[in-house]
Amino acid sequence: MEHRVWIASVAIILLAAASPDPPDTTRGLAWAYPVGPETPLPAAPKGVVAPGSKVRPGEADEAAGPIDWFPQEHPPAPDVVALTTKGGPTPCAECHLYDGHGFAGSADIAGLRAEYIVEQVKSFRSGERTSSQKPDRFDTTEMIKEARQVSDPDLARAAAWFAALPRRRFVRVVETDSVPVTRPSFFGWLDLEPTYGKEPIAGRIIELPEDPARMFLGDPHNGLVDYVPPGAVGRGAALVETGGPGRQPCEICHGTGLKGGEAAPPLAGRSAAYLARMLWDFKTGARGGPTAAQMQAPAHPLSEAQITDIVAYLASLPP
Numbered sequence: 076m077e078h079r080v081w082i083a084s085v086a087i088i089l090l091a092a093a094s095p096d097p098p099d100t101t102r103g104l105a106w107a108y109p110v111g112p113e114t115p116l117p118a119a120p121k122g123v124v125a126p127g128s129k130v131r132p133g134e135a136d137e138a139a140g141p142i143d144w145f146p147q148e149h150p151p152a153p154d155v156v157a158l159t160t161k162g163g164p165t166p167c168a169e170c171h172l173y174d175g176h177g178f179a180g181s182a183d184i185a186g187l188r189a190e191y192i193v194e195q196v197k198s199f200r201s202g203e204r205t206s207s208q209k210p211d212r213f214d215t216t217e218m219i220k221e222a223r224q225v226s227d228p229d230l231a232r233a234a235a236w237f238a239a240l241p242r243r244r245f246v247r248v249v250e251t252d253s254v255p256v257t258r259p260s261f262f263g264w265l266d267l268e269p270t271y272g273k274e275p276i277a278g279r280i281i282e283l284p285e286d287p288a289r290m291f292l293g294d295p296h297n298g299l300v301d302y303v304p305p306g307a308v309g310r311g312a313a314l315v316e317t318g319g320p321g322r323q324p325c326e327i328c329h330g331t332g333l334k335g336g337e338a339a340p341p342l343a344g345r346s347a348a349y350l351a352r353m354l355w356d357f358k359t360g361a362r363g364g365p366t367a368a369q370m371q372a373p374a375h376p377l378s379e380a381q382i383t384d385i386v387a388y389l390a391s392l393p394p
C-alpha cells in the first residue's frame with residue numbers, strides 16, 4: 076500500500092516536471108497596468124478655465140454634468156452623455172470627454188462605429204469583456220458598472236453621437252531612452268503622474284497627459300504623450316505590415332492606414348497604453364465578445380516586447 080502511494084507521488088512529480096507552468100499572462104506587460112494607491116480622486120480645481128474656452132470662471136462649478144469647455148466643437152450631446160442624474164449612470168463625457176478621445180486610463184471612442192460601441196458595452200455588461208488584471212482593473216470595473224446601469228435606448232443614443240465625432244491627432248509619440256519618473260495615480264485610474272527627475276525607459280512605454288493639471292479639468296485639447304523605447308516605431312511598423320508571428324497583416328481587417336475596417340475598429344493614433352492592454356487582454360482571453368475571436372490568432376503569439384513595438388507604431392500614425 077505504502078509503496079503504491081509513493082509511486083503515485085513520483086508520477087505526479089514527474090508529470091508536473093514534464094508540463095512546465097503556463098506563462099503567467101495575468102501579470103505581464105506591467106507598465107500598461109499601473110496599480111496606484113486607493114485614494115479618492117481630488118476634486119476638480121475651482122474657478123479654473125481650460126485655455127481658449129469661452130466658459131466663464133465659476134460657470135464650470137455650476138454645470139449639471141461634466142463641464143463642456145468647447146460646446147461649439149461638437150453637435151449637442153444627448154443627456155446620457157452630458158447630464159449627471161441621481162442614481163443614474165455616470166454621463167459618458169465624464170470619462171470619454173466631449174470629443175470622445177478621453178484621457179490616459181480611459182478609452183478613445185471618437186468616431187468608432189455605432190454598432191461596435193453598442194456591442195462592446197454589451198460585452199462589458201455580460202461579463203465577456205474584462206481585464207486580465209485581476210480583480211478587474213479599476214478602470215475596467217468602472218466601465219462595467221456603467222454598462223450595467225445604462226439603458227439600451229440611451230446606449231443607442233450615446234453610440235450614435237460618439238460615432239459621429241471626428242477622429243483627430245491627440246497622441247504624440249517620442250522615442251527616448253530616458254523618461255520622467257512617474258508613480259501610478261489614484262487606483263491606476265488616470266494611470267501615471269510625473270514625480271521628479273528622469274530614469275531609464277527600460278523597454279516600457281510611459282504615457283502621460285501633456286499637462287496633468289488640464290487632464291483634471293477634462294480639457295479635451297490636452298492630448299497624451301507616449302514615451303517609447305528607441306527604434307520601437309520602426310520595429311512596430313514591420314510587425315504590423317506582416318502581422319508578426321500571427322502572420323495576418325493588421326490592415327486586412329483594420330483597414331488601409333489602420334483607420335478602421337468593416338468589423339474592426341481604427342487603431343491609428345490611439346493611446347499606446349490602451350492598445351497594449353487590449354492586445355494583452357485578447358491574448359489572455361480576458362477580453363471576449365461576439366467578434367473578439369478574430370483577434371485570437373493575431374494577438375496570441377505576440378510577446379510583450381512585440382506588443383510594445385506595435386502599439387508605439389500604431390499610436391504614431393495619423394488618425
Ligand code: HEC
Pocket residue numbers: 155156164165166167168169170171180181182183184187191192193195196205206214215217218221225230233234340352
Ligand atoms: C467612469 C468612467 C466611464 C464612464 C462614465 C463611461 N466609460 Fe466607457 N470606458 C471607460 C474605461 C476606463 C474604458 C476602458 C476599459 C478597459 O480598458 O478595459 C471604457 C471603454 C469603453 C468602450 C470600449 C472602446 C473600444 O475601443 O473598444 C466603449 C465603446 C465605451 N467605453 C462606451 C461608453 C459609453 C457609451 C458610455 C456612456 C453610456 C461610457 N462608455 C461611459 C470608462 C468610462
Ligand code: HEC
Pocket residue numbers: 314315318319321323324325326327328329338339340342350351353354363364365366367369370373374385
Ligand atoms: C481577422 C481580422 C483581424 C486581424 C487580422 C487583426 N484584427 Fe485586431 N480586431 C479585429 C476585430 C474584429 C476587433 C474587434 C474585436 C472585438 O469585438 O472585441 C479587433 C480589435 C483590435 C484591438 C482593440 C481595439 C479597441 O478599440 O479596443 C486592437 C488593439 C487590435 N485589434 C490590434 C490588432 C493588431 C495589432 C493586429 C495585427 C497584428 C490585428 N489587430 C489584426 C480583427 C482583426
